[in-house]
Amino acid sequence: MAPGQGAGSADLEVVDALVRASFVTMGVLTKVAAAHDLSLTQLRVLAILRDHRATMGELAAYLGLDRSTISGLVDRAEKRGLLQRVANPDDGRGIHVVLTEVGVRLAATGAAQVAEGLAASVNGLSAAEARRLATLLDRLHAP
């Protein structure tokens, strides 16, 4: 590996810190989800649908899961009354998925609890440090 390229030793420090922080973050998310009898993926589905109306295929693409997996997830959430399949007038194939009232409320509660749970972790930082951290994190881009 050429010097300055790839995973150099200077990067290892950040990578380790990122992995550690991510497990803490995922722990909070999983705990919030479990408190509402949701899996992490179900919580993500609610969060996505809170902002966007999506088709089954769009959910699959966004989450990086197979469409058959989404069918099951949506089945169970629909049975719980959290969301609904809605026919798409423009295309008889692409079904829209939308949150119900109950789903909207649960998504909002979940988001608030995630923020609350993570705020505890962030409490050690000053407001300026928190802003700096947010800025640096946002400059990481997906591979």
Add this chain to the structure above:
Amino acid sequence: MAPGQGAGSADLEVVDALVRASFVTMGVLTKVAAAHDLSLTQLRVLAILRDHRATMGELAAYLGLDRSTISGLVDRAEKRGLLQRVANPDDGRGIHVVLTEVGVRLAATGAAQVAEGLAASVNGLSAAEARRLATLLDRLHAP
């Protein structure tokens, strides 16, 4: 909620950034694991055992999982030749779990690939920014 307490709006920015970055990070970890036919949890087990010899119960406590879950995980990994159960001479109940040669190599390869995969995300930062990010992340503490 009192001002300055809990999840104030100043924190929301960091929380969102943290959640986004964590999903990117977990995506890399999951992809590396899948490339070796491992689940994320299995990869974590290898990473833990790379540094520490642990009992079944210690693994369970560290990962926040039930002991019965660890039994299954270790079963499958042992069947693949990645690790071994070793009797504990000091206590006939607490079994030690240790990596095999193959497991050690896989753990090392996985760690390198995670670092490589995340280095791509970190490339947009200067060395000084990367250090600052690592420092800030390390100041987040588990809830």
Add this chain to the structure above:
DNA sequence: TATTGTTATACTCTATAACTATA
């Protein structure tokens, strides 16, 4: 013919409850 979604199947992950062996 290509795309969207579902179903059947199989495997992993996970927890609960009941159990065995050791301390």
Add this chain to the structure above:
DNA sequence: TATAGTTATAGAGTATAACAATA
């Protein structure tokens, strides 16, 4: 009696392959 681990069981998440409906 308490602790460590396993097993049986059940439910959820996941992908693959085969399928139906629509474009």
